[in-house]
Amino acid sequence: MKTIHKLVLKAYLGPMVLTFFIVMFVLMMNFVWRYIDELVGKGLSAGIIIELMSYAMANMIPMGLPLAMLLAAIMTMGNLGENYELLAMKSAGMSLLKITKPLIIVVGFIAVGSFFISNNLVPYSNKKMFSIIYDIRQQKQSLEFQDGLFFNGIDNMSIRVGHQDPETHLLTDVLIYDNRATNGNMNTIVADSGYIRLSDDKKYLLVTLYHGETYEQTRNSQWYNKSALRHHTFELQKQVIPMDGFAMGRSDADMFSNSQTKNINELQHDIDSLEIKVNAATTNSYEPLLKEQIFARDNSVLPQPDSLRVDKSGFRNLLATDSISGLPTREKERIWDQARTLAKNSRNMFAFDESSAKEALNQLYRSKIEWHRKISLPVSILIFFLIGAPLGAIIRRGGLGLPVVISVVFFVFYYVISLTGEKMAKEGSWNAFYGMWISSFILTPIAVYLTYKATNDSALLDTDWYAGRIKALKERLGKWTGRLFEKRKKKKTIKTKRNGKRDGTE
Incomplete structure (x- = not known):
């Protein structure tokens, strides 16, 4: 490994570890505030709380890694640019891609490792975390007497x-x-x-x-x-x-199995099974409704053998005349009553079958979302790095000031798009592929554009460049305003002289 690559790698690993733990701390505080009411007042031991926090932290790694990669890349390249080290490397003939080559390799390993974390560690942690939270909710509050209450x-x-x-x-x-x-x-x-x-x-x-x-x-x-x-x-x-309920009971973690507690192989098996179940439920709902209720007597729509066709004797007169206008009033009422009864039965039968099919469909959507989430995580980590490294090279600012602001803006943008796509996928409005990958589709062109700008030494986000342009613009505006003021003053003087001459003549 070249000395320059060691320098860049050393400059990146420190901020990466630091930002990762900062992000995890912020996410952990969000988790604590979310469940603080259920943890306080139940006399939980330190071991239970540490175990719960450990599983929760493992569950938050897929959310914290992309933000940590983005912030660390901006800080590293910003520090190198601020200290003119990046400029010296480029002066020696090294391109931005060659400078960041060891970082790309490291981030690639991290992205591959994130897949195994999301596929193996996170499902196990979710299962354990759900089990502990359930046991805590079932536990009664400890004895705490207050005076007079x-x-x-x-x-x-x-x-x-x-x-x-x-x-x-x-x-x-x-x-x-x-x-x-x-x-x-x-x-x-x-x-x-x-x-x-x-x-x-x-x-x-x-x-x-x-x-x-x-x-x-x-x-x-x-x-x-x-x-x-x-x-x-x-x-x-x-x-x-x-007493019952004061002791901390431990439930079997396997009881809390859902789409978030399964790896990609188990999710694929569930997806195949649920698709068969949904298709079977849909067929069982519509086919009897069409054959036995709606088109039971219409052989031109659904031809059936006589043994399977339902005999609706109440409609014989209607079928013979093709109209009920010529039937007696009582016969009309009887036919309408039979029609309403058949319609209600059809609706009730379809509603019952629809509820079971809808539940299976919701599980299918969630399983597909979790399957794509595990695949899209490594890609999002690479995209965030490819956004952060060019941004750091462009802004040339290190530390935790401007890089944090830019990182939060990009992450909020990514998070909002991801939540919107996930919601649309859960509702079935979008395919799970589009719902979970839309954020990557939107951020990839941004990463390519920023990489192109950074490679060509663009001053896209250089505050000094913008300050110089603003200063030059102010000078131009000042000169233009001065000239305009002089012209107006000159015109006013000429006009005053003309008015004076007219007054003297008169």
Whole structure:
């Protein structure tokens, strides 16, 4: 490897790693804010949170890689241009393609690796992430008592405490309403102080109360006229109450299988199966509707053997006369009633079959979208690099200022186009190929154009070039304005002299 290539490669790898982690951090913050309400207040261990964040970060790699490649390429080439290193390389006879040759090779390896990440790592991470999020949603909130407020996080129990010591966790002025009894009895417990906590395995509620009273209201089928109330006092009361839902359960990840949790081979198998299912469902919906309902008696449209043709005896008179105008009123009403009944039956039968076909069609669209997403990711990474490298060479600005702005603008443009195409593909308005590749089709000409401009040393985005042109334009406008002002002043002077001469003559 040449020394100049080592220099360029070293200048690129640092910004690439830095920008990748910056982008992943921003995306991770978006994920945290999205699920913050479900993570807070459930006493999750650090291991569960780290595991969830790890799977979420793996899921965001396909979104973060293109932006990181774009930003790193702009920063690298911008730094080289700002320090006149890029100019020195071009003066030595090296073209832009030759300068970026090692970077293209590195980005090519990254693009190939991104396919395996999207095909193998991301489906596994999605499956695990969906499983953990489901388990967190099923878990109840941890015991958190607030002074003077009822805690209703336990089924059929309501607990209020007057004050909780933050250090010893001693509860004072405890009031408990217990409706767990299957016979309908309700217990009310009032205690001066005590401790209420979950066991270490979170399967039991450990209640220890001091100096209190218990009121038990007995209810039966005749509670409205034979309701008894029992009361007793205690110095110490201990209860061990079985609890469900406070412990973190782990579901089987295979239960959460969908198009986002499958690799490209599994998606291709699903696509083939769903296409057969959709075609079969469509045929099963339309063929009986046409043969048995709409054209059941019309042999010219759908000829059928007598054994399969439905006999609609109610229409014999109509078929014989080809008109119902000559039939009696009662016969007309009977024929119209039969026609309405057949139409309603046809609509109901078609609506039932259509719902199953529509569900299979939606799954088919989503499977095709995920299939094309895995293929289009490596291409988008290459396109973003081919946009970023020429842009950096043109603007000749490094750091995290202007490159970040330009990168965000291009990425937002790419993201909006991708979301629009994906939405149209999910609705079936577009083919999945066009929906998932439209952003690449639009950005590829931009990459070619910028590469051409950078190769020819264009000042397309050079701020100094634009500042010089604006300054020259201002000077020209100033000269033109001065000349115009002098002409107007001269005309005004001549006009004043003429008016003076006229006044003197008169």
